[in-house]
Amino acid sequence: MPRIRKRKFGPGVPPPHERKPFRDVGRFLKETFGAKCYKVCVDGGFTCPNRDGTCGTGGCIFCGERGSGEFITESGIRNQIEVAMKKAQWKHHAEKFIVYFQNFTNTYAPVDVLRAKYDGALAQGDERIVGLAVGTRADCISEEVADLLAEYTQKSPKYYVQVELGLQTxxxxxxxxxxxxYKSERFTEAVEILRRRNLNVVTHIMLGLPGETKEHIKRTVEFLNRHDIQGIKLHSLYVLEGTRLAELYREGKFEPITYAEYIDWALYVLTHVSPELVIHRISGDCPRDMLVAPDWILKKKQILDEIIKTMEKNGWGQGEFYE
Ligand code: SF4
Structure with missing residues (x-):
């Protein structure tokens, strides 16, 4: 007798990952650009002042040798973009794209070098590309860099510009x-510089940093709520092969948080940040072959579903307890 698969959701009821009781980035981009919009990641060939000796060496203890761009494989900025756009068109039916400079610190170069890289990536005239996103550090935001980024929002064609600051805590x-x-006050200065030009600020925060408890998460949320930011990315800290954190883990000096803690802390963040913030991510994204720990990090869909179901069960929306 054929096995009858039990239907988890009633007719017409979308699965949890499509319900999302928070201001999801996919919906936000579709509303903004009137079409399915996808971020394509590029490696612009930058380095980081925290690695080359300018402000430190060795980098953040969790940072891999690709500077958070472990999934990028194609070389040449335009080539990377074309390949990524084709893939997103085919796989996700994306029609519009935001070019995302992801690896290392993407404002860490003289302004003329930055301009050449951004111009090259945007290839003005390609109507499929509607935005520019740059991942960077708060101490690499200057008035000059912000002026350059603001130009892309003003001259024709006008782009959506998003600056992603890796605060973490x-x-x-x-x-x-x-x-x-750098100290967190530098983040405050960077946000002010960017917001004076109406640039969108997306802040990355990390749950499970060494020595941090839920109290630290609460303080980070309070800190964020005092800033004029437009979005957040939630990352679960994972141990990547080849990092200082991997050494600490193997020496027994670092223990990742549990799956249950992550769900609890992520729910705290979602229900205590402003309902206006766009939620760009709610878990980490680690290449399987480089992951040391924890294994649960790979269960992205399960994490998302559990967060959504818990919010629905409790009748919580984003910013439910925001003050
Ligand atoms: S600032 Fe970013 S790129 Fe630089 S070391 Fe830290 S995580 Fe890596």
């Missing part, structure tokens, strides 16, 4: 331990 002691290389 508001706690300066934790930041010192993981070797961030």
């Amino acid at each position: 508001s706690d300066d002691r934790t930041a010192e331990f993981f070797n961030r290389g």
Whole structure:
């Protein structure tokens, strides 16, 4: 007798990952650009002042040798973009694209070098590309860099511009331990510089940093709520092969948080940040072959589903307890 698969969702009820009781980036981009919009990641060939000796060496203890761009494989900026756009068109039916400079620190170069890289990537005239996103550090945001980025929002064609700041935590002691290389007050200054030009700020925060508890997460959320930011990315800290964190883990000096803790802390963040913030990510994304620990990090869909179901069960929306 054929096995009858039990239907988990009633007719017409979308699965949890499509319900998302928070301001999801996919929906936000579709509303903004009127079509399915996808971020294509590029490696612009930058380095990081936290690695080349300018403000530190060795980098953040969790940072891999590709500087957070482990999934990027194609060389040449335009080539990377074309390959990634084709893939996203085929796989996700994307029609519009945001070019995302992801690896290392993407504002860490003289302004004329930055301009050449950004111009080359945007290839003005390609109507499929509607935005520019740059991942960077708060201490690599200057008035000149912000002026350059603002130009892309003003001249024709006008682009959506998003600056992603890897704060990770508001706690300066934790930041010192993981070797961030700047104090959190520098983040405040960077946000002010960017917002004076109406540039969109997306802040990365990390759950499970060494020595951090839920109390630290609460303080980081309070800190974020005092800033004029437009989005957040939640990352679960994972141990990547070849990093200082992997050494600490193997020496028994670092223990990742559990799956249950991550769900609990992520729910705290989602229900305590502003309902206006766009949620760009709610878990980490680690290449399987480079992951040391924890294994649960790979269960991205399960994490998302559990967060959504818990929010629905409790009747919580994003910013439910935001003050
Ligand atoms: S700032 Fe970013 S790129 Fe630089 S070391 Fe830290 S995580 Fe890596």
